[in-house]
Amino acid sequence: MLATTFGAAVYGVDATLITVEISLIKGAGTSVVGLPDNAVKESLQRIDAALKNEGYTQDRKKTVINLAPADIRKEGSSYDLPIALCLTTIACGVTYAKDISEYVILGELALDGSLRPIKGVLPIAIEARKQGKKGFILPKENASEASIVNDVEIIGVESLSEAVDYLTGKINIAPLVTDTRDIFYHTINDYEADFSHVQGQENIKRSLEIAAAGGHNAIMIGPPGAGKTMLAKRLPSILPPLTLTEALETTKIHSVAGKLGERASLISRRPFRNPHHTISDAALVGGGSFPQPGEISLAHNGVLFLDELPEFKRTVLEVMRQPLEERKVSISRTRLSVEFPSSFMLIASMNPCPCGYYNHPEKECTCPPGAVEKYLNKVSGPLLDRIDLHVEVTPVSFDQISSTRKNESSEEIRKRVVAAREVQIERFKGYSNIHSNAMMPPEMVKEICRIDEAGKALLKKAMERLGLSARAYDRILKVSRTIADLAGTEEIRNEQLAEAIQYRSLDRENWAG
Template sequence: MVAKTFGSAVSGVDAKLITIEVNVGQGTSFYMVGLPDSAVKESQQRVESALKYFGYRMPRQKVVINLAPADIRKEGSSYDLTIALGILKASEQVQFPELENYVIMGELSLDGKLRPVKGVLPIAIEARKQGFKGFILPKENATEASIVNKLDIIGVETLEEAINFLEGELEISPMVTDTRDLFFNSLEKYEFDFMDVQGQENIKRAMEIAAAGGHNVIMIGPPGAGKTMLAKRLPSILPPLTLQEALETTKIHSVAGKLGRHASLIAQRPFRSPHHTISDVALVGGGGNPQPGEISLSHNGVLFLDELPEFKRTVLEVMRQPLEERKVTISRAKVSVDYPANFMLIASMNPCPCGYYNHPEKECVCGPGIVQRYLNKVSGPLLDRIDLHVEVTPVKFDEMTSTRKTESSKAIRERVIMGREAQVKRFIDNPEIYCNAMMPSHMVKEVCKINEAGKLLLKTAMERLGLSARAYDRILKVSRTIADLAQSQDIKVEHLAEAIQYRSLDREGWAG
């Protein structure tokens, strides 16, 4: 007898329907075809042990399992439950009248308990799209899958529960989550707040500008000046995620297995902070079994690279294309996978190896040329993609001990949202562009027009401060954002003057 069950394979951040066909006939062999990897092939032993635990048997006949379509590679252990139920029906040990109405996924332990699997959210979305009645999966994954409405999410803890449910002997209520209610109730929950930061008003201002225009930032300052503390608070002033952005972000974390048990929708912008020993594959994504990297996990959020010059040169260079194209393409001989990577890059670094170059109190002990050599570890093309260069100075004792209340993230976020609204109107005819940082060069000339006084100021600044040519577009983009925050239609001289301050590393002779 031939039985059909349905599972799913994840490719990139989307899922594809997989049909598992099981045929039990004359003979004694066990065959699994359809490009299964080792983990899928090993399901035979897990399935056999789980069936015996609950009093069923593995057929001592010829068993052929086909995973269709046969040209897609099947990976992982999440097909165990699907295969087990297919074998039971094909060997006529049970009757499952509604088996083909459900997508089924789950890894079996030897005693028949179900372990959670990756990529549940995109699978649930695909199941609804294909018109299935429901999705049977491990109970620990049910909360995540229940984000998808109009689909019965049946969470089970054991193989026996799944069998009894499909036979109609056990009633399991589908898990239901009010996605919109969950989303809007989680929007304002931030772990860090700018209210905790004493002093550093100029850095807070730079962060506000970066958040309003989607600009990348690099902070240069001595150890203990507060660079990491400020970076961690940036997500709290970014505009809240839209529901669509939240679903996109959750899908990526689901595929990577980063959501955790009983997790659901990600409602806050992600903040990822990889260590400087990270490899280029771990940062950009890929591997033998392609997985999203850190830059995709920070999609719609912030990627923070602390101690930027300590990262390997090859690691930093792989970011250049994603920073421009806002996506990562992983290519293999037979498949090409796209991962979204629309993130804000926030980097921090010491000004020199000892950390005290340009320090107001402590003396730098680095020898001649050491500072410049240290700064040269960060390539020009990468710096070209960073709009704001901010010098961070140590907080004075009087500011640290001050009891004066500082501005909260909520107050700053309101101004940022107002600035973004002006940009949404400006780029309404260009749906792929929604903030000033994403403007291509030809659009900068149209959008960032300056008067004669502004041109004179910019010319003088470039000549006297020795600013490089690549600073020109960046200054105009940042000044446009500053004007948006000031609710100004035109870029004024004062907006340009402030933007010019944020090009420290472009100044000739900055490092002596």
Template sequence: MLAKTFGSAVYGVDASTITIEVNVGTGTKFFMVGLADSAVKESEQRIDSALKQNGFNMPRQKVIVNLAPADIRKEGSAYDLPIAIGILEASGQIISKNLEGYIIMGELSLDGQLRPIKGALPIAIEARKRGFNSFILPKENAQEAAIVDNLEILGAESITQAINHLNGTEKIEAIKYDTRDVFYHNLSGYEADFANVQGQENIKRALEIAAAGGHNVIMIGPPGAGKTMLAKRLPSILPPLTLHEALESTKIHSVAGKLGANSSLISTRPFRSPHHTISDVALVGGGGIPQPGEISLANNGVLFLDELPEFKRTVLEVMRQPLEERKVTISRAKVSMDFPANFMLIASMNPCPCGYYNHPEKECVCAPGIVQRYLNKVSGPLLDRIDLHVEVTPVSFDQMTADRKSESSTEIRERVIQAREVQSKRFKDQPTIYHNAMMSSQTLKEVCQINEAGKKLLKTAMEKLGLSARAYDRILRVSRTIADLAGKEDIMIEHLAEAIQYRSLDRENWAG
């Protein structure tokens, strides 16, 4: 007897419908066809045990399971449940007349309980697109899939519960989820706040400019100056996620298996902080069937690289193209996938190996030339893609113990949102540009006009401070953002002066 169930395979951040065909006939062997990997083929043993533990039998006949289309590779253990139900239907142990309306996914434990799967959200989106009515999946993934409306989400705890629902003897209650209500309720759910930061007003100002224009930042200063603490607070001053951005970020985390049990929509901007021992594949993504890396998990949020010179050079260099194109393309022999990578990069580093070069109180003990060699671990092309270079100095005791109330993240965010709205109007006819940091050279010439006094200041700065040619465009971008924050249509000389001071690493002989 032939039976069909329907599952789904996730490739990149999208899913494709898979038809599971099961035929039980004369013979004794079990065959799995359709380009299945080892995890899928091992489902025979899990299904055998799960069926016996729940009062069913694995047919002692010839069982052929075909995963169609047969030329697409299938990976993982999430096909256990649809295969098991297909076997029971084909062997006459259950009778369900409406299997064609269900997408079914889930990994089976040996006692028939369902374990969570990866990619429940993109699977649910594809199921709705293909006209399926219901999605049966492990209960731990139900909240995640319930983000998709017009699709009945049925969270099952075991194979018995799923079978009873299909037979009509026990109804699984569909998960109800008001996506917009939950999203807007949790928009400002950040624990870290700039109100708790004493001192460092110049660094807060630099991060406000970065958030307003989408600029990348590098902070350089001695250990204990507060670089990491400040970086962790950057997401709290970025504009709130739109619903579209939230869905996009949630899809990526779902595919990577990073959402966790009973998680739903991501409503705050992601903050990713990988350790400096990370590999280039883990950073940008990869694998046999490519999986998203850290730069994609930071999509619509912040990627923080602490102790930047300690990262392997190959790891840092693979970021250059994604920083420009806002996406990463992973190519393999049989497949090529695009992952979004629209993130803000914020990096921090010590000025030298001992950490105390240019320290106001402690003396640097590094030998001559060591400081420059340490800074040279970060390549020029990567620094070229970082708009703001900020020197962080230690906070004094008086500043730490002062009673003066610091400005909160909410107050700073309001100014950032206003500046972003100005940019949205400016680039409304250019759909690929969202903020000032994304301006092309041509757009830069059009929207960053400066007067003669400004040109004279820029020329003097480049000559006297030894600024490199690559700093020119970056200064104009940053000055445009500073003008937006000030509510000015034209870039004034004071805006240029402030932008120039954020190019410290471009100065000749900065490290002696």
């Protein structure tokens, strides 16, 4: 006797269907083949207990469970439900009215037969539709997430017996249908933090607007309590709204990481990730024996905020350099290699020195000689190479805090940002991997960011007088191109170039004394 259905395995952010075959032959015992890990082998104990507690009696013969293809490692507890449903039909004498080979079935069983939620449901639902499967039977808690995908029946069940009753035709479960697009477009601009709540700091708002308009990475340098974190948290509210394609990409990553709740739908707002400075390399870029996405992938299409940048371990910051350039991270293991997308804006903040008051307008720095330079050297030059804007943040005065003047809202700033991004989309229409000014390679910078003779003279004078390094040259031109896009001018003007020059604080010679 043979029973067949389909499960699935997630590798990276994509899923692969796994054929679950169970055969009863003469003999005794149970064996699982097809590269199962310990969690899959342990499922036999859970399934036996669940079947007994649900009232099913098994025909005791030798049971062979095959998970194909046999050369792919199977991990996790999500194969409990498909194995149990196959066993009920060939070992317990249950006759199904529905063909279980037309379904993808996944779920972790509790000992009483109830189902627990699993990870990575969204990419599995997408793969089920792609492979032409009729439906997807899964724990009820995951059904909302799977229903993001249309043209496949999403059947949420609470227990093994409920799944059996559905397949035998004893009960009818209506497929869950969610109007994800309607929910998506209604919540696309719902951000709790808004720039209208920020008093003062007009220069910082301006720099973050430029960063958002060109997709530039930025670092804010200032004393404690100056508002660096508060301003960074508001950055997603001025970024262009997510497109449906970006929303689906982002939701898939969060699904694989198990970050979506019970009533999950398409992620409609750009992610903002703020890891603690004690984070490990693998937690930041992703990894593990069975690779999972890290913080840089969870920030895909959004913002990764690193607060107190020099406090992060040097090795953690260095492993981030390649993903910043390639906008993806590849993780290789002995048996497999996976790729996670990581196209994010890096926003960092730091104190200018250990005590935090170097260059403070009122308080005096108490650090010993050389301490400021040593502190800044914790952040490597190659990483700073990838940060376009260096912004000095000063504390807000009492007059600014107590002002009742109405501040510009995030929505108003976002309109300017979107208009600038549209110019860039048109500019880079022929390039599949370039969407914003920040992504321009050096050879393209010379072609697109042209300046006149007066501009060249200004830039040369600034680099000589301020002692700017060579790496600042391309960054200044990119930022000035974004400022021109915000202003709606085709040519880069001298005042726009001058504004871009002031955003290279850490490149100035002897900035740290």
